[in-house]
Amino acid sequence: MVQKRVLIFAEQVNGELQPIGLELLGSGRLLADKLGATLSALVLGSNIAHLASTLIGHGADEVFVADHPELAQYRTLPYRRVMTDLIKSWPEPPHTILLGSTTTGRDLAPRLAAHLETGLTADCTDLDIGPFEYSNSKDPSKSGLFRDCLYAIRPSFGESLKARILGPWKNPQMATVRPGVMVPLPWDGSRRGEVFQVPVQLDPSDLSLQIVETVRNLSQTTDLTRAEVIVSGGYGLGSPEGFELMQQLAACFPNSAVGSSRKAVDSGWIPYAHQVGQTGKTVRPQIYIACGISGAIQHRVGMDKSRTIIAINKDSSAPIFKFAHYGIVGDLYQVVPEMIRQLQQNQSQPQAHPTERIPVLQGH
Numbered sequence: 001m002v003q004k005r006v007l008i009f010a011e012q013v014n015g016e017l018q019p020i021g022l023e024l025l026g027s028g029r030l031l032a033d034k035l036g037a038t039l040s041a042l043v044l045g046s047n048i049a050h051l052a053s054t055l056i057g058h059g060a061d062e063v064f065v066a067d068h069p070e071l072a073q074y075r076t077l078p079y080r081r082v083m084t085d086l087i088k089s090w091p092e093p094p095h096t097i098l099l100g101s102t103t104t105g106r107d108l109a110p111r112l113a114a115h116l117e118t119g120l121t122a123d124c125t126d127l128d129i130g131p132f133e134y135s136n137s138k139d140p141s142k143s144g145l146f147r148d149c150l151y152a153i154r155p156s157f158g159e160s161l162k163a164r165i166l167g168p169w170k171n172p173q174m175a176t177v178r179p180g181v182m183v184p185l186p187w188d189g190s191r192r193g194e195v196f197q198v199p200v201q202l203d204p205s206d207l208s209l210q211i212v213e214t215v216r217n218l219s220q221t222t223d224l225t226r227a228e229v230i231v232s233g234g235y236g237l238g239s240p241e242g243f244e245l246m247q248q249l250a251a252c253f254p255n256s257a258v259g260s261s262r263k264a265v266d267s268g269w270i271p272y273a274h275q276v277g278q279t280g281k282t283v284r285p286q287i288y289i290a291c292g293i294s295g296a297i298q299h300r301v302g303m304d305k306s307r308t309i310i311a312i313n314k315d316s317s318a319p320i321f322k323f324a325h326y327g328i329v330g331d332l333y334q335v336v337p338e339m340i341r342q343l344q345q346n347q348s349q350p351q352a353h354p355t356e357r358i359p360v361l362q363g364h
């Protein structure tokens with residue numbers, strides 16, 4: 001019997017798996033179980049054999065490892081070549097291929113889809129498997145009942161609709177998935193899986209692009225998706241200097257970062273890397289402190305899965321108070337310095353969980 005597969009692309013940088021790969025495994029596991037398929041992970045890089053066990057522990061049934069010095073850093077052409085060669089070597093293409101909507105995934109996925117001559121839905125926030133009955137009087141060959149379609153679900157029309165996009169006429173059905181949205185499976189060290197080495201045969205034309213140097217722009221290194229506490233500033237800050245106050249509040253917590261609304265980014269107050277929301281990052285920290293942010297739907301979709309949301313806004317009717325767990329009505333320039341003062345006072349008594357370090361919540 002031909003093996004049915006759901007394949008996820010696991011990104012790594014310098015031998016370290018990126019969170020998106022584990023998030024894709026979490027979502028891919030559900031799809032594979034519904035399809036009765038194998039969940040396969042593919043990882044490319046150099047000296048990366050050790051990553052296979054992590055992928056298996058987080059849900060993969062099998063891992064394909066393409067380990068070659070020329071794959072050490074991501075380049076479109078060699079990565080595309082290795083992936084298409086592997087997929088075309090299988091008797092059946094995978095039912096579904098998932099990549100992250102990361103910088104790498106956004107570059108690689110369309111190339112791959114074009115070479116596999118299939119469709120691609122970008123930036124999904126949900127995925128499912130289900131039936132689809134289609135009737136096309138002009139082209140009856142396309143009509144029929146498709147039992148196992150990939151439902152690639154993503155916001156459209158400025159979040160007012162969730163579109164379910166289907167392309168069941170050809171496998172693989174492909175999607176990229178927004179980082180931070182899917183939940184990884186907990187690590188299970190007892191899981192067992194198979195590991196396969198992928199033969200790497202590159203054409204000289206694949207190597208026409210040489211990476212001379214990698215320069216990290218410090219303003220782009222904000223990793224909001226990994227922070228446990230995010231202090232976000234909005235247009236209510238009134239000026240770029242307000243972000244210094246956000247930085248001071250964030251500094252009161254370990255593993256924290258500064259986020260922002262799009263309006264603050266569009267005003268040039270802070271780089272885009274900090275933007276949370278529909279066209280920014282999706283985050284789910286332990287604590288999200290929104291300062292001077294109204295809570296527009298496009299912001300909300302990027303942060304409403306945060307464990308505890310604290311909103312500071314001087315307008316008691318601001319939409320953010322409808323979904324925040326704790327609301328403080330007041331001028332952020334009075335509330336935040338007081339929070340910082342009390343947090344700094346408490347800093348000599350470290351506590352187990354960041355929520356326990358917010359004295360300002362007492363009495364509100």
Ligand SMILES: Cc1cc2nc3c(=O)[nH]c(=O)nc-3n(C[C@H](O)[C@H](O)[C@H](O)COP(=O)(O)OP(=O)(O)OC[C@H]3O[C@@H](n4cnc5c(N)ncnc54)[C@H](O)[C@@H]3O)c2cc1C
Pocket residue numbers: 158233234235236237260261262263264275276277278279280281291292293294295296297298299302312313314315318330331332333
């Ligand atoms: C297609 C599309 C995509 C978008 N994507 C995103 C996205 O990814 N992320 C995003 O954030 N937005 C996004 N937006 C924009 C979004 O619709 C809102 O315009 C934006 O989120 C508003 O930002 P804000 O809350 O900072 O500003 P405002 O809506 O202007 O709110 C400012 C808030 O600050 C409060 N305030 C003012 N002064 C103070 C003070 N001193 N103390 C306390 N509170 C104060 C005010 O009461 C107000 O509630 C998108 C819009 C579209 C159409």
